[in-house]
Amino acid sequence: MDDKPQILTNGTNFSKRRIKLKNVVFVVLIIIISITVVFFLSTNNIQNNVASANQISVGQTVSPELYHQISNVDYPTLSSIGSGTASHFNPISGDRIVTNGKPVVLYVGANYCPYCASERWALAVALSKFGTFNNLNYMLSSPTDVYPNTPTMSFHGATFTSKYIDFQSVEVQDRSGNILETLTPDQKNNFVMHGQNGEIPFVNIANQYVFTGSQFSPSTLAGLSWSDIGKEINDPNSEVAKGIDGAANIIINDICKSTNHNPSDVCSQSFANLES
Numbered sequence: 013m014d015d016k017p018q019i020l021t022n023g024t025n026f027s028k029r030r031i032k033l034k035n036v037v038f039v040v041l042i043i044i045i046s047i048t049v050v051f052f053l054s055t056n057n058i059q060n061n062v063a064s065a066n067q068i069s070v071g072q073t074v075s076p077e078l079y080h081q082i083s084n085v086d087y088p089t090l091s092s093i094g095s096g097t098a099s100h101f102n103p104i105s106g107d108r109i110v111t112n113g114k115p116v117v118l119y120v121g122a123n124y125c126p127y128c129a130s131e132r133w134a135l136a137v138a139l140s141k142f143g144t145f146n147n148l149n150y151m152l153s154s155p156t157d158v159y160p161n162t163p164t165m166s167f168h169g170a171t172f173t174s175k176y177i178d179f180q181s182v183e184v185q186d187r188s189g190n191i192l193e194t195l196t197p198d199q200k201n202n203f204v205m206h207g208q209n210g211e212i213p214f215v216n217i218a219n220q221y222v223f224t225g226s227q228f229s230p231s232t233l234a235g236l237s238w239s240d241i242g243k244e245i246n247d248p249n250s251e252v253a254k255g256i257d258g259a260a261n262i263i264i265n266d267i268c269k270s271t272n273h274n275p276s277d278v279c280s281q282s283f284a285n286l287e288s
Contacts, residue, residue: 070187074148074165074238081242082133083140085257090283092248096258098134098228100286101221101266104206108218108270111178115218115270119167120195120203122185124154127226128213129164130233134259135215136165137245141264141278142271143174150238154187159230163238168192176271184212217263218270227262228255261286 074082109116119135121128129151136145151166153159167181182199186192195203207214208224216222232255233241244252261283268279278284 070150070152072150074150078238078242079145079148081246082136083145085137085245085260087281087283089246089248089253090257090261090264091281093254093257093261094283095262095286096228096254097232097251098255098259098262099223100262101215101217101223104220104222106206106219108220109202109216110218114174114176114178115220115267116178116180116216117218117267118199118202118216119179119181119213120199120207120215121167121181121183121213122189123151123166123168123183123187123192124157124185124189125212126153126157126159126162126230129153129159129162130226130228130230130255131213131215131259132164132167133233133241133245133256134227134263137256137260138263138267139172139174139177139179142176142267142275143172143179146171146173152187153230154189159234162230162233163236163241164233165238176274177267215263217266220270221266227259232256 109118117139121132136148139145147170148165148167149169151164153162153164155161166183168183168186170181172179172181180199182193182195184191184193184195202216202219203210203214206216206219206222211224213226214222214224232251236244236252241252241256244250245256247253248257264278264284265286268274268284271279273279273284
């Protein structure tokens with residue numbers, strides 16, 4: 013008789029412990045799931061946060077305001093920055109590449125690529141001193157690559173009109189890594205000959221100056237929206253301007269050498285005559 017209460021008591025305590033253990037496991041699982049969901053959402057919402065700050069989305073044509081900021085960085089700002097924090101192009105020996113008498117500027121990149129994302133800003137600022145873009149589109153680099161969701165614009169679908177240079181852009185893959193555009197045989201030969209094992213971005217100026225990679229770190233743009241960057245490239249004291257405008261000045265400098273220093277109003281400026 014004395015054993016039964018003991019057995020019942022032990023059984024009851026064991027059941028309570030089992031229930032408590034189940035509750036603990038359940039709570040832990042809920043916590044783990046919650047953390048996972050929060051991390052996933054926070055990672056994937058970077059794009060939405062950047063876009064919502066501008067009330068825009070990837071793929072839309074850049075606003076007139078942003079394009080004005082990109083294309084009208086003034087001469088005093090560019091002159092005060094010089095090379096900034098950017099790396100110079102490498103001179104190469106080879107036949108000068110021209111189309112209809114205009115030196116060819118070849119860019120090879122991809123929408124997913126964060127290094128392409130930062131380099132496009134410099135190209136857009138620099139090339140705007142030689143011509144006009146139409147249909148530049150808002151873009152973010154891949155959310156799963158290094159420097160995720162770096163704000164930029166894409167050259168896919170854009171056109172560039174210039175009396176001085178022939179800009180050829182090839183965005184080989186979209187933001188998800190799908191095939192987007194293909195290189196012509198001549199572009200591919202140039203890319204293979206002067207690139208570094210297929211690395212992007214690749215920029216070749218008239219087959220006289222080449223750079224592979226970004227001239228400055230994409231980390232410079234971390235946490236910023238498109239409009240933030242548009243404002244800061246016009247502030248000579250900002251690290252963004254030292255990266256983007258410094259890189260743009262180097263590109264301008266090398267293009268001017270390739271166009272026989274035309275247009276003169278650009279190529280006569282100090283930012284277009286940098287020491288390598």
